[in-house]
Amino acid sequence: MKVAIITFPGSNCDYDLYKCVQFIGGSPEFKWHQDSSLGNVDIVMLPGGFSYGDYLRAGAIASMSPIMEAVQIFANGGGPVLGICNGFQMLCEANLLPGALLRNESLLFSSKEVILRVENNSSIFTKSYEHHKTLRMPIAHAEGNYYADQEALDRLEKEGRVMFRYANQNGETTIESNPNGSANNIAGIINAHGNVMGMMPHPERAVESVLGSVDGLELFKSLLAHIVDPRPV
Amino acid sequence: MNVPTPQPRVGDPAITPELVHEHGLSSSEYEKIKEILHREPSFTELGVFSAMWSEHCGYKNSKRMLKLLPTKAPWVIQGPGENAGVIDIGDDLALVFKIESHNHPSAVEPYQGAATGVGGILRDIFTMGARPIAVLDSLRFGDLNSGRVRYLFSGVVKGVGDYGNCVGIPNIGGEVFFDKGYEGNPIVNAMCLGLMKKDSLIKGEAEGVGNLLVAVGTATGRDGIHGATFASEELTEDSQASRPQVQVGDPFTEKLLLEASLELIHSGYITGIQDMGAAGITSSASEMGGRSGNGVEINIDSVPVREPNMTPYEILLSESQERMLVVVKTGHMKDVKNILTKWELEADEIGRVTDDGLFRVTEGNQTVAAIPCLALTEDCPTYEREGEESVQIRDLRSRDLSDLDTKPSNCEEIFLDLLGSPNISSKRWIYRQYDTTVRTNTILKPGADAGVVRLRENNKAIAATTDCNGRYVYLNPRTGAKAAVAEAARNLVSVGALPMAVTNNLNFGNPLKPEIYYQFREAVLGMSEACKLFETPVTGGNVSFYNETSSTPIYPTPVIGMVGIIEDTANLTSPLFHKPGDSIILLGNNTDELGGSEYLYVSEGLVAGEPPEVDLLAERQLQHCVLAMISEGILQSAHDLSEGGLACALAESALGNKSNQHGVDIILQDRLDPIPLFFGEAQGRILISCDQSSSSRVLQVAKNHGVPCHEIGEVVSPSDGFNISGRSGSLEIEIEKMSDIFFNSLPLLMGKANKS
Numbered sequence: 001m002k003v004a005i006i007t008f009p010g011s012n013c014d015y016d017l018y019k020c021v022q023f024i025g026g027s028p029e030f031k032w033h034q035d036s037s038l039g040n041v042d043i044v045m046l047p048g049g050f051s052y053g054d055y056l057r058a059g060a061i062a063s064m065s066p067i068m069e070a071v072q073i074f075a076n077g078g079g080p081v082l083g084i085c086n087g088f089q090m091l092c093e094a095n096l097l098p099g100a101l102l103r104n105e106s107l108l109f110s111s112k113e114v115i116l117r118v119e120n121n122s123s124i125f126t127k128s129y130e131h132h133k134t135l136r137m138p139i140a141h142a143e144g145n146y147y148a149d150q151e152a153l154d155r156l157e158k159e160g161r162v163m164f165r166y167a168n169q170n171g172e173t174t175i176e177s178n179p180n181g182s183a184n185n186i187a188g189i190i191n192a193h194g195n196v197m198g199m200m201p202h203p204e205r206a207v208e209s210v211l212g213s214v215d216g217l218e219l220f221k222s223l224l225a226h227i228v229d230p231r232p233v
Numbered sequence: 234m235n236v237p238t239p240q241p242r243v244g245d246p247a248i249t250p251e252l253v254h255e256h257g258l259s260s261s262e263y264e265k266i267k268e269i270l271h272r273e274p275s276f277t278e279l280g281v282f283s284a285m286w287s288e289h290c291g292y293k294n295s296k297r298m299l300k301l302l303p304t305k306a307p308w309v310i311q312g313p314g315e316n317a318g319v320i321d322i323g324d325d326l327a328l329v330f331k332i333e334s335h336n337h338p339s340a341v342e343p344y345q346g347a348a349t350g351v352g353g354i355l356r357d358i359f360t361m362g363a364r365p366i367a368v369l370d371s372l373r374f375g376d377l378n379s380g381r382v383r384y385l386f387s388g389v390v391k392g393v394g395d396y397g398n399c400v401g402i403p404n405i406g407g408e409v410f411f412d413k414g415y416e417g418n419p420i421v422n423a424m425c426l427g428l429m430k431k432d433s434l435i436k437g438e439a440e441g442v443g444n445l446l447v448a449v450g451t452a453t454g455r456d457g458i459h460g461a462t463f464a465s466e467e468l469t470e471d472s473q474a475s476r477p478q479v480q481v482g483d484p485f486t487e488k489l490l491l492e493a494s495l496e497l498i499h500s501g502y503i504t505g506i507q508d509m510g511a512a513g514i515t516s517s518a519s520e521m522g523g524r525s526g527n528g529v530e531i532n533i534d535s536v537p538v539r540e541p542n543m544t545p546y547e548i549l550l551s552e553s554q555e556r557m558l559v560v561v562k563t564g565h566m567k568d569v570k571n572i573l574t575k576w577e578l579e580a581d582e583i584g585r586v587t588d589d590g591l592f593r594v595t596e597g598n599q600t601v602a603a604i605p606c607l608a609l610t611e612d613c614p615t616y617e618r619e620g621e622e623s624v625q626i627r628d629l630r631s632r633d634l635s636d637l638d639t640k641p642s643n644c645e646e647i648f649l650d651l652l653g654s655p656n657i658s659s660k661r662w663i664y665r666q667y668d669t670t671v672r673t674n675t676i677l678k679p680g681a682d683a684g685v686v687r688l689r690e691n692n693k694a695i696a697a698t699t700d701c702n703g704r705y706v707y708l709n710p711r712t713g714a715k716a717a718v719a720e721a722a723r724n725l726v727s728v729g730a731l732p733m734a735v736t737n738n739l740n741f742g743n744p745l746k747p748e749i750y751y752q753f754r755e756a757v758l759g760m761s762e763a764c765k766l767f768e769t770p771v772t773g774g775n776v777s778f779y780n781e782t783s784s785t786p787i788y789p790t791p792v793i794g795m796v797g798i799i800e801d802t803a804n805l806t807s808p809l810f811h812k813p814g815d816s817i818i819l820l821g822n823n824t825d826e827l828g829g830s831e832y833l834y835v836s837e838g839l840v841a842g843e844p845p846e847v848d849l850l851a852e853r854q855l856q857h858c859v860l861a862m863i864s865e866g867i868l869q870s871a872h873d874l875s876e877g878g879l880a881c882a883l884a885e886s887a888l889g890n891k892s893n894q895h896g897v898d899i900i901l902q903d904r905l906d907p908i909p910l911f912f913g914e915a916q917g918r919i920l921i922s923c924d925q926s927s928s929s930r931v932l933q934v935a936k937n938h939g940v941p942c943h944e945i946g947e948v949v950s951p952s953d954g955f956n957i958s959g960r961s962g963s964l965e966i967e968i969e970k971m972s973d974i975f976f977n978s979l980p981l982l983m984g985k986a987n988k989s
Contacts (some may be wrong), residue, residue, distance in 0.1 A: 009485070009488070009576065009577055010485050010489075011398070012399075012400065012401020012488065012671060013401070013671060015672070018688070020673070032575075035334065048671075048968060050399040050401075050488070052485065053399065053484070053485025054399070055485070056275075108391075109394050109395065109398055109665075109666045109668075110663075110665060110666075111665050111666065111668050111669055111670070112571045126958060137671045140398070140668040140669075140670060144651075144713075168963050202670070205670045205671075205673050206675065207673075208673075210676050210687060210802060211670070211673060211675070211676065212676075227271075
């Protein structure tokens with residue numbers, strides 16, 4: 001599994017993602033935001049961080065950098081693209097995913113472990129998870145409050161494109177378990193084609209028990225399995 | 234040395250005694266300057282001396298005492314005097330660490346003051362060639378019932394968080410303390426740890442005559458001019474007018490500087506690098522020149538500036554953030570520029586390394602300053618001041634506490650008040666604003682006795698903590714300083730780490746006052762004694778004097794930042810109880826000491842009495858004992874006892890993990906009244922728990938180490954509640970009630986409903 005990890009000025013989870021991909025047996029390589037080609041890779045990952053210092057809006061400037069044209073082409077050709085945290089914000093800014101990430105309802109940066117419920121386990125990103133399994137992984141963001149207009153939300157829900165929702169220990173999607181005010185407790189979504197996913201929580205920070213959780217592992221394993229055997233799910 | 238005479242500059246004010254005084258220099262210091270130069274200084278030179286001979290850069294009132302601190306050990310690679318301390322941690326790896334204060338800027342502009350404090354300490358670490366791996370923050374504020382204090386507190390926390398979060402360095406711990414003693418003058422100390430291969434160490438030296446001095450990063454503006462001098466004065470009503478002196482931070486540029494600096498250092502194209510921190514270009518250039526024995530020449534017209542018409546004086550003393558001074562090997566400017574361009578950073582040649590030992594500044598073809606580098610960095614006059622204890626504090630310490638009701642009928646009420654005190658309640662509201670898990674190495678997060686990051690290179694981990702109880706130091710500076718070192722060491726051993734070294738941040742009032750100098754001297758002596766005995770040398774740090782508002786000094790607060798090594802991550806130990814049925818054991822003895830306690834402050838509104846005694850030898854035995862138990866793998870938890878005493882430590886171990894809380898059943902046999910027994914802050918105690926099958930072994934190990942050890946009870950299910958019974962009083966409380974108070978007090982004080 002050859003994975004391109006895009007480094008923007010201000011990315012700070014690129015190295016974490018690199019180690020994570022190595023850890024699950026994939027072959028990561030860094031691509032620079034000024035590069036115009038991705039080369040021959042199986043997957044593209046957009047890491048978390050503060051690309052361009054979050055100036056203008058989180059992810060806004062990154063979405064217009066040279067490499068993003070290549071990412072657009074890769075995505076339009078059906079290549080798997082995963083955006084985490086700032087990467088999710090970029091995907092929305094680049095119109096590869098609908099909606100936007102607003103300031104957290106609390107107006108404060110929020111760093112803690114959350115519980116996610118797997119909403120759809122028929123995607124290339126989530127096929128190794130059990131349906132409605134609850135996962136623990138960290139969030140660390142100031143702008144993770146998912147917003148889309150009602151029509152877009154209805155469409156996401158109807159097409160089963162919500163991948164993860166914030167939930168409590170019992171798997172209930174309550175107001176209290178929503179850390180940032182996201183619409184419908186949404187933590188991650190996928191595009192209509194099923195090859196571009198964005199999520200605010202950090203699965204790459206939950207792949208070793210020493211870090212407190214291994215619940216992010218299955219996500220990367222799902223992708224690995226898909227590359228080895230890319231039959232439609 | 235023949236020192237050239239600068240030409241007079243049009244527009245520069247004449248040097249009068251008043252102007253000298255405004256620059257924070259005494260008349261005898263001014264005479265010394267004239268002696269060094271064999272002439273009057275120019276206005277620009279006066280500014281340069283003022284900054285370099287300020288307390289902040291020159292340590293003039295502290296240097297003599299600091300020499301008493303132990304600084305050497307076989308594992309110390311770099312002691313005080315460089316950008317940061319460095320220790321050998323085996324496997325060809327070195328740990329770089331330092332603590333730095335940003336109290337004065339934070340008192341007037343909390344967000345930027347705190348943010349730039351983090352920025353500065355990160356640069357101190359990566360300019361040594363190390364990648365920052367963790368930050369901690371040590372904060373002090375007044376009473377949170379004051380709106381101004383809440384403004385300062387929330388601004389500082391946001392500033393610390395936003396900066397570290399953006400650069401992507403996990404915050405792994407620290408401490409915060411609230412007391413009226415810090416009302417107008419908060420303390421903001423930030424500590425950073427970095428990791429590198431031993432052979433990557435680079436120093437801030439201007440090596441190689443003819444090499445180029447290159448300014449990297451942001452252009453120089455008028456912000457922060459004379460910040461070093463500002464930080465060397467008391468805060469007054471007028472300090473708000475100094476807001477323009479507070480630097481403004483840009484963590485995005487910092488992140489680029491970090492990556493670019495590490496790439497430059499590894500490229501071999503540069504011989505030295507230093508942050509332009511306090512006193513900006515002046516300090517970085519003269520210090521780099523001074524350390525190498527060379528001179529530096531700066532052409533002021535080549536320094537990139539943000540604003541037109543900046544004078545040499547302003548450019549030299551600006552503290553604009555995110556700037557570095559780099560010494561580039563001749564012939565490699567292009568290679569350096571290539572690396573910097575990749576990171577979208579500017580680099581401008583502003584001067585060169587010379588062989589005349591002078592800090593020389595030219596404007597056009599005129600010399601505007603010419604001073605021997607060593608005069609700036611080494612010749613700052615140092616003083617040993619008069620020290621005499623304040624009578625008022627001595628009276629407070631001798632206050633008779635025997636009339637306190639130590640067997641009250643409302644122990645439970647007192648306990649809940651303590652649990653809700655912001656000094657004891659959960660600090661989640663703070664560290665949830667800090668990214669604690671970025672870099673995916675954090676294995677013990679804030680909220681534990683110490684923060685821990687694992688090393689990917691081997692199976693070891695690094696633990697770090699910051700500690701100081703300013704009330705103890707206020708009441709008895711020598712005891713209080715020992716207590717700070719002892720608590721830091723207890724925190725480290727509690728997580729399974731062997732204490733290795735210390736960085737200190739000495740926050741005090743105006744040293745020219747005998748009662749303040751007394752505190753400073755006594756505290757350094759106490760710290761020195763403890764650090765020697767614990768074999769934890771001090772590898773550097775920071776002195777922050779003049780922490781006074783309207784002449785009221787803060788509590789003397791010598792913050793100890795201590796680092797330790799966990800030999801095997803399997804030994805990582807948390808403060809949290811593990812499972813019902815486990816034995817709860819107390820190492821160390823309970824005493825009837827109540828002086829300086831949180832109980833006195835919360836229940837009686839008093840800061841008085843003799844602070845708890847510190848027996849350094851007993852502490853040392855306790856440290857070894859706990860480490861031995863942990864390496865045998867027989868402990869489930871270990872937690873240091875500090876503010877709030879035994880009852881609060883038990884509560885913290887029981888409640889800490891909200892999704893896995895426990896109750897306790899404790900029976901105490903001590904012949905002590907309930908108040909000192911439950912809430913006394915006797916030193917040298919650690920609360921541990923173990924599987925019942927291990928308890929006899931635990932008792933044996935304690936005995937072997939000569940450490941007092943008492944099995945006091947067991948962990949029970951949360952529905953069985955929190956029960957402590959002593960000979961003459963008891964506590965019986967529902968876990969849910971305690972948990973609510975413990976977790977929600979701080980958010981409620983800050984006016985935010987606490988979710989989840």
